[in-house]
Amino acid sequence: MSKQPIGIFDSGVGGTSIWKEIHTLLPNENTIYLADSFNAPYGQKGKETIINLSIKNTEYLINKGCKLIVVACNTATTNAIDLLRNTYNVPFIGIEPAIKPAALQTKSNAIGILATKGTLSSALFSKTSGMFASNINVIEQVGEGIVELIENGKLQSEEMKTLLKTYLKSMIDAHIDYLVLGCTHYPYLISLLTKLLPSHVKIIDSGEAVARQTKAILEKNDLLNTETSNSKNHFYTNGDPRIMQSLLNSKFLVEYLDF
Incomplete structure (x- = not known):
């Protein structure tokens, strides 16, 4: 399980700011980042819609074998994380204003x-x-x-x-x-x-604190990836991949995903 990826989702490209902090602190970890840019922003939507979108994102990441999920969206955290924790058998890390x-x-x-x-x-x-x-x-x-x-x-x-x-x-x-x-x-x-x-x-902002909490939860559950080989980092968006690409190092490829 320790080699399985960390899953991260947000309503769009913003959560890459959280991904950067996690990747800096935990460079050995494999990651999958999911940007639901087609439905951004979540902040203007109703609670039920936010929950349904969060469930969709979570299930995609779980089906990809993610060992832990970071809800890299303040709105999704505050509206949906309790339900996600009660529904799925993986640890969740949430984001809230500091x-x-x-x-x-x-x-x-x-x-x-x-x-x-x-x-x-x-x-x-x-x-x-x-x-x-x-x-x-x-x-x-x-x-x-x-x-x-x-x-x-x-x-x-x-x-x-x-x-x-x-x-x-x-x-x-x-x-x-x-x-x-x-x-x-x-x-x-x-x-x-x-x-x-x-x-x-x-x-x-909450990025550094979220990265530290991610590390702590991985350690607690004996899920840290101790291998030092190059980590695999996948980025998916249902929006324009060029927008996310502009925020990332050019060595990371952003793929369009119709989800």
């Missing part, structure tokens, strides 16, 4: 959360926010339109810059000192966000 470290470290008592509607309106987000940030000014912002621009190859576009300026204004006015990224697409915006935010604002 509110806790931001809330514990803020000096201005104000933090910003940029996330999808599906994440911000979920019960899991509400629970986590209430647990760690009840006495802090939390400025929540739905990043409507961001995922669509990234999925269409417009990461560095003027349209993206204009959108981000609009979304960040209320956060800057509230004197946030931490910005939490609540969607796996958003780490690809960090260079842009750094230019638009005051220099003291720290940006937090």
